[in-house]
Amino acid sequence: MSETQAIQQTGEAGFGDFLALLKPRVMSLVVFTALVGLIVAPVPVHPVVGFASILFIALGGGASGALNMWWDADIDAIMRRTQGRPIPSGKVAPGEALGFGLALSGLSVAMLGLAANWFAAAFLAFTIFFYVVVYSVWLKRLTPQNIVIGGAAGAFPPMIGWAVATGGVSIESLLMFAVIFMWTPPHFWALALFMKDDYGRAGVPMLTVTHGRKATRAHVLAYTILLIPFSLALALSGIGGWVTLGVTLILNAIFVFGGWKIWHRDEATAEADSYRVEKQVFRFSLSYVFLTFGALALDMLLGTRWPMAWWG
């Protein structure tokens, strides 16, 4: 047995292994959308309070990621995509991940309450609960709609950012939620299509497993179309403007075209080119959120917002 193997089995995790538990890539989406939710809100926030709030929202998101990895360690060990995560790779013990996740959850909620307001803190606590209990524990292994309902957890951060500034909820923050909520299913189903049998082997009832790949392709296209009214409503809302409207029109056209290409393909064609289109749509879907929310921020900074929402 080599020294490295012996060290891994003792569970001596490095600092980077604990950082990996926070799902840094997911955290970047949480940070960016929460930041935009905060800066487009009509109430100014002191930069230090804003910075601290975004940091605590990110920590809360990371904590829910750690708790998700603790709960899903058994299926993470089966799926190729997740085998290298800290728990299945033996770098972090499950109990350590659980303690780390719970401690960070408590710290992030308490600190957000003290830094900003207790409504935002309660919203963060609910988001952590939703992601860990409703999505990870309850829905993920129960229904192919896991991604649809569970996607709400990833859609809450801009609402929390808005709540940090305003202390409440509004139609604009609900529209930011709706855009991410409707975007999540085609994003994950595009991933599920080129992950092939990963979810099936792990026993996770993804749509590709329960309804087949043809149905999943149709669902991707349907959701890219269903996303249009919500993203247009956001672009025409009081926090939208010329930049957001232009970006929204272009992004939706590309996304629907990608969905149509996925729907139009059969498995043999996809296998032949190693799921090129599915991978392209998945990568583009990441840009979709960043560019949409970036446009909202740009409209505010450039002063190109509508004087009032188009729909009143």
Add this chain to the structure above:
Amino acid sequence: MVGLIVAHFPKPHELHQRRFGRNLGLGLSLAAFVALVFALTVVKVTGGDPMAAMSGQTQGVTGPIKGAQP
């Protein structure tokens, strides 16, 4: 001379390197947390006006405290 020192201080075991990295990361995180809480406290107490902190003024205290002796 250098060779003698190296001989007396061999390369630490990977286990200790990992522990050092983790402790250093934790230490820096805690230091950053303390700095952030301090900055938040200053902002909350002064209402975002750092000069108020320098001059000893605090937000919300506009008159003598009730019940205090003159």
